[in-house]
Amino acid sequence: MDNELKILKRGQSGRGILIEYDAGYISPNEPRNLPFINEIKKLETGKLIIEDPLVVYVILQKYGVLNRNGRIYPEEVLRKQNELYQKMIKERSAVGELDHPDTSIIAADRISHNILETWWEGKTLMGKMEILMTPGFINYGIVSTKGDEVANLLRNRIKIGVSSRGVGSLKEGKNGEQIVQDDFEIICWDVVTAPSTPDAWMFNNIEEAQPFVENFKQKNNIINENIKNNLDNFLLS
DSSP states (O other): OOTTOOBOOTTOOEEEEEEOSOSEEEOTTSGGGHHHHHHTTOEETTEEOOOSSEEEEEEEEESSOOOTTSEEOOHHHHHHHHHHHHHHHHTTOOEEEBSOOSSSOOOGGGEEEEEEEEEEETTEEEEEEEEOOOHHHHHHOOOOSHHHHHHHHHHTTOOEEEEEEEEEEEEEOTTSOEEEOTTOEEEEEEEESOOOOTTOBOBSSHHHHGGGSSOOGGGHHHHHHHHHHHHHHHHHO
């Protein structure tokens, strides 16, 4: 991969680094995530107790859907890259960073997580992600790495996103959208603090993720109302 490639912005065609901000995120204020968030906030004898390893389910990406960068990832492109990515998973090197850098290189000192498993549910690529933490954070709450930072952001109820970083070409479609081409290569999925897809969440278990696997626009109002009601009930309890 060419480290000198430019980042392709919304509406641009050609070959370059493709960074997305719409794959998924976790909201610590979502009631269904509260058991997970509360677990990492427990204090005992002055020490922070956190579950180790810290593993979450995440919606990584979707094919055939126009994202907020105006791009569409065809099914065959994402499926091919997911198959190739299995080698990284088996070698325990499917790592990513906290926030997107302006490069195709993964910096060792910025690694925050490792993807343990991926699978397809319809047009949605699901994953199981481990947040990489140090003993200092697990036992004492001392933040010294990017993985510690991610866990600490969750502890403080900050929304955390997940988005892809890769290298490839874009061609403009009939309606002005940018179509990702077959030369696309996935670099990693990074953890970011700028989520943008309201129906793609990271969850503590797979059952909680099911209602958000596909982009059911006609159900958004019902889902949002259920979330509001659950949150109201939690705040009143």
